[in-house]
Amino acid sequence: MIEKVEKVLEELQKIALEKIKILGKPIPKGELFLTLNIALSGSREHLHNEAINLTKIIDAEINDLIAHMEMLPVGRIHCLKCNTATCEHSAPTKRREVFVGYKPNGTPEFRDLTQALLDKGHPQTHRLFEKKPPILALAIKPQNLFSNLLPGFKPWESMRIHGAVICGWFIDKEGEKNGITFLLVSSGTKRSRRKFYLHTINLLAAKAELDKLLLTNGTFRWDQPLQWSKKMLKIIEADLRSNTLTKAFIKKIEARLNGVLDNLALRLEKITEKETHYTKHAVERKSANRPVSQAFLDLKSATVDWSFYDDTEKSIVIVGPKSRVHIFSPNGKLITSIRYSSEAIQRKIRSGKWQRISLQQLNELKKNAIRN
Numbered sequence: 001m002i003e004k005v006e007k008v009l010e011e012l013q014k015i016a017l018e019k020i021k022i023l024g025k026p027i028p029k030g031e032l033f034l035t036l037n038i039a040l041s042g043s044r045e046h047l048h049n050e051a052i053n054l055t056k057i058i059d060a061e062i063n064d065l066i067a068h069m070e071m072l073p074v075g076r077i078h079c080l081k082c083n084t085a086t087c088e089h090s091a092p093t094k095r096r097e098v099f100v101g102y103k104p105n106g107t108p109e110f111r112d113l114t115q116a117l118l119d120k121g122h123p124q125t126h127r128l129f130e131k132k133p134p135i136l137a138l139a140i141k142p143q144n145l146f147s148n149l150l151p152g153f154k155p156w157e158s159m160r161i162h163g164a165v166i167c168g169w170f171i172d173k174e175g176e177k178n179g180i181t182f183l184l185v186s187s188g189t190k191r192s193r194r195k196f197y198l199h200t201i202n203l204l205a206a207k208a209e210l211d212k213l214l215l216t217n218g219t220f221r222w223d224q225p226l227q228w229s230k231k232m233l234k235i236i237e238a239d240l241r242s243n244t245l246t247k248a249f250i251k252k253i254e255a256r257l258n259g260v261l262d263n264l265a266l267r268l269e270k271i272t273e274k275e276t277h278y279t280k281h282a283v284e285r286k287s288a289n290r291p292v293s294q295a296f297l298d299l300k301s302a303t304v305d306w307s308f309y310d311d312t313e314k315s316i317v318i319v320g321p322k323s324r325v326h327i328f329s330p331n332g333k334l335i336t337s338i339r340y341s342s343e344a345i346q347r348k349i350r351s352g353k354w355q356r357i358s359l360q361q362l363n364e365l366k367k368n369a370i371r372n
C-alpha cells in the first residue's frame, strides 16, 4: 500500500520538477505544501476539478519557493538600496560579522559579533575573549532591524523579516571565529499560506564554504536548536492555514515568532553547556572501559539492516542501540566507538557514504572480532 502512495508522490514530484524546468529556473531548496481533497465517490468531473485546483496550488508553491530563493541567496541578505541580494552590500565582508539591521540608506549593516553584543548589552560579551569562548546568542526584534532606515524604503513585497538571532563564535576548520545570523523571514503571496524560514547569513555561507564549519560527525553545532525552531515554525504555519486571520490572531502569531527567536537564542547558548557535559561523560565511560565491551555486545546482536561499509574510510560500521556507532577494521579490530545523532546516521546512509553489507560479510566480521 505504501508503495502505491509513494508512486503517487513520485509522480507529483516529477510534475513539480517539470514545471520548474519549463520556467528555466534552478531547483529551489525546500518543500511544496499541498492540500489534497480526495472524495470517496463522485464523478470524473469532480476529479478533474480537483486536479485543476491541485495544479494551481503546485504552481503557486513553486513560484513562492523560486521567489524566495532569488530574493535570498544563501549567506546573504537583500539590500534595500540596490533592491537585490547580489550587490556588494548584501554579504558580510568578514567571518566574524553579523547582521544588525539596515542603515539609513537601505544597505545592510554588518558588525563584528563582539561589537554587536556590546551595543545590545549582552551581559556576557567579555566571555567571547576567553581562550575557549562559549557560544553567545541574542535575539533581535524586527523593529530594531529597521529602526535606522529612512522612511521611503519599502521592505520587499512578498517577503517579510520577523527578527533575527545573532550568535557565535563558531570556529571553522581554519581556526577562524565565525559569527552567524539566523534571519527569520517569511514568504508567500497569500497571508494564510506564508512559509517561515531561518536564513543563514555568514561570509563562509555566502561563498558556499559553510562546510568549513562542519563537525567531524557531519553536523553543525547549531543543528539541534535550529531543528527545534524549524519544528515550531511548521506548527505556526499550520495554525495560519487553519485559522481566520483576525488582527488579534496575527498579533498572537507575531508574539509566538518572537518566542521562537528568544528560545532559539537560549538553546544556542546551551550548546556549550551540553557539549562540556557530554565530553565529561565520554571520558568517564572510557575510563570505565564501557564503550569497548558495549561494542562487542552490539556487534554480537547486529543485523544487516544496521551494518555498513564505509568506502572512504575502508571500515565497517555497526550501528547499535541509542545511536551508538562502532567502527571496525575489515579484519574485526575495533577502531573506535562514537555516538552520532540519528540525523547524521541517516545522512550517511542516504548519501551513500555508508553502504549495507551482506549477511556473509557481517558474519565474517563477527567471527574475526571474536578471534581478535
Ligand SMILES: [Zn+2]
Binding pocket: 079, 080, 081, 082, 083, 087, 088, 089, 090, 107
Ligand atoms: Zn546594495
